[in-house]
Amino acid sequence: MEEKTRPDPAAEPKFRIKDLDLYYGDFQALKKVNMDIPSGEITAFIGPSGCGKSTFLKTLNRMNDLVDGARAEGTVLLDGRNIFNDMDVISLRQRVGMVFQQPNPFPMSIYDNIAYGPRIHGIKKRSRLDAIVEESLRKAAIWDEVKDRLKKSALGVSGGQQQRICIARALAVEPDVILMDEPTSALDPISTLKIEDLAVELKKKYSILIVTHNMQQASRISDRTAFFLLGEVIEYGNTKDMFNNPKNKKTEEYITGRFG
Amino acid sequence: MPTRQVYLEELAKLKSDVIKMGSLLEDSLGEVIAALENLDAPKAERIIREDDRIDEMERLIEDECINLIAKQQPVATDLRQIASVMRIISDIERMADHCSDIAEFIIRISGENLPLPEHIRDMVNDSTDMVSLVIEAYVREDLSKADQVLNEDKTVDQYAKDITDELLIAMKHNPDKIRSYTDYIMIINHLERLADHCTNIAQWVRFIVTGELSI
Numbered sequence: 001m002e003e004k005t006r007p008d009p010a011a012e013p014k015f016r017i018k019d020l021d022l023y024y025g026d027f028q029a030l031k032k033v034n035m036d037i038p039s040g041e042i043t044a045f046i047g048p049s050g051c052g053k054s055t056f057l058k059t060l061n062r063m064n065d066l067v068d069g070a071r072a073e074g075t076v077l078l079d080g081r082n083i084f085n086d087m088d089v090i091s092l093r094q095r096v097g098m099v100f101q102q103p104n105p106f107p108m109s110i111y112d113n114i115a116y117g118p119r120i121h122g123i124k125k126r127s128r129l130d131a132i133v134e135e136s137l138r139k140a141a142i143w144d145e146v147k148d149r150l151k152k153s154a155l156g157v158s159g160g161q162q163q164r165i166c167i168a169r170a171l172a173v174e175p176d177v178i179l180m181d182e183p184t185s186a187l188d189p190i191s192t193l194k195i196e197d198l199a200v201e202l203k204k205k206y207s208i209l210i211v212t213h214n215m216q217q218a219s220r221i222s223d224r225t226a227f228f229l230l231g232e233v234i235e236y237g238n239t240k241d242m243f244n245n246p247k248n249k250k251t252e253e254y255i256t257g258r259f260g
Numbered sequence: 261m262p263t264r265q266v267y268l269e270e271l272a273k274l275k276s277d278v279i280k281m282g283s284l285l286e287d288s289l290g291e292v293i294a295a296l297e298n299l300d301a302p303k304a305e306r307i308i309r310e311d312d313r314i315d316e317m318e319r320l321i322e323d324e325c326i327n328l329i330a331k332q333q334p335v336a337t338d339l340r341q342i343a344s345v346m347r348i349i350s351d352i353e354r355m356a357d358h359c360s361d362i363a364e365f366i367i368r369i370s371g372e373n374l375p376l377p378e379h380i381r382d383m384v385n386d387s388t389d390m391v392s393l394v395i396e397a398y399v400r401e402d403l404s405k406a407d408q409v410l411n412e413d414k415t416v417d418q419y420a421k422d423i424t425d426e427l428l429i430a431m432k433h434n435p436d437k438i439r440s441y442t443d444y445i446m447i448i449n450h451l452e453r454l455a456d457h458c459t460n461i462a463q464w465v466r467f468i469v470t471g472e473l474s475i
Binding site for chain 1: 263264267268333334335336337338339340470471
């Protein structure tokens with residue numbers, strides 16, 4: 001697998017979102033979202049339940065296509081290409097991987113979990129798959145823990161390890177972007193910190209977008225934070241500024257816990 | 261019931277404790293004025309004893325701040341408030357030390373029967389006003405009062421310079437009293453430093469309100 005070079009954050013944004021509206025039937029879940037998301041950084045999305053942050057994340061690799069009645073308007077450009085018109089969903093999801101709240105390894109061996117994506121993309125050669133599996137597991141900081149049990153079920157390891165296997169599985173198809181939807185909410189504090197360290201390590205080569213209910217997590221690891229409320233982006237900026245001196249009163253109320 | 265009721269109560273208590281500590285300092289300064297007026301040694305000794313209470317308040321409030329940070333992970337205005345309080349109480353504690361130092365010099369001068377230098381009362385009054393003003397600026401998070409404190413400091417600095425000049429001239433005329441005059445100069449220096457701590461607090465008030473750090 002070729003090493004990617006670290007993207008230049010000053011370059012064109014990885015994602016450019018313009019006037020994005022998203023509807024579930026009559027319900028408008030996202031309202032005129034405009035946002036540039038740079039490469040090589042961790043961008044966190046925070047906000048109360050139902051604010052649209054997960055919907056927004058899922059729109060970025062068109063997971064909402066699977067939802068009946070879901071309809072997006074506006075543009076989402078990935079490296080300048082419109083993900084709704086100019087890309088097929090398979091190649092979009094190859095470039096934009098996703099990790100979910102509950103670790104969801106496939107009920108198969110650790111090896112097969114990681115090799116699953118590359119096999120679908122046509123890689124059959126054993127030595128090549130071996131190399132991808134090892135490298136992906138190493139990148140996900142789990143190789144040393146599972147290298148002697150690659151043929152055993154991925155369901156037989158701890159939740160934190162399963163989540164890192166899922167991250168390795170996402171990395172195996174060489175994405176540019178990894179979407180993480182509350183990736184640590186089902187994990188204990190130590191596993192959480194391992195995933196956080198991993199995200200910080202991975203941002204050198206990938207853009208990481210993370211939805212989290214844990215504001216300390218957003219402040220610990222992200223470079224930028226967006227605060228969503230009722231489908232709108234209330235504030236988006238450097239994480240340091242957001243947590244030290246937010247510009248919007250609603251952001252202040254939310255992050256200091258005076259919300260509601 | 262609003263969210264984070266306990267947290268909000270703890271933040272409110274923190275503020276009221278800072279105000280209490282500020283009032284103790286104002287009391288000490290009031291005593292300094294009275295002790296200086298009559299070069300009253302017993303009153304000066306009381307000021308020195310009072311300093312322990314202010315030190316104790318500093319430890320108590322510092323503890324509250326550390327607990328709030330550890331238990332509540334404050335952010336934004338709350339974090340700026342708590343970080344500033346940790347600095348403000350250290351400024352108040354230093355100001356109380358200056359009162360104590362001034363009291364020691366008052367005890368030394370008390371037997372000397374020297375006239376008070378002109379304007380020293382004005383300087384003490386202005387410094388006391390600065391303390392009251394800056395505590396009010398903190399309580400109300402009032403930037404215009406904080407700016408007033410910064411301006412007042414210039415007046416106090418000018419008093420310090422004028423009174424020192426006056427004392428140097430007096431020393432020339434009364435060389436046998438040089439030691440006592442030097443003690444007055446030390447008192448002036450302490451007052452001047454005390455006013456500087458007020459300006460520090462004014463800057464922390466600005467930080468709490470705006471998030472801009474100019475210290």
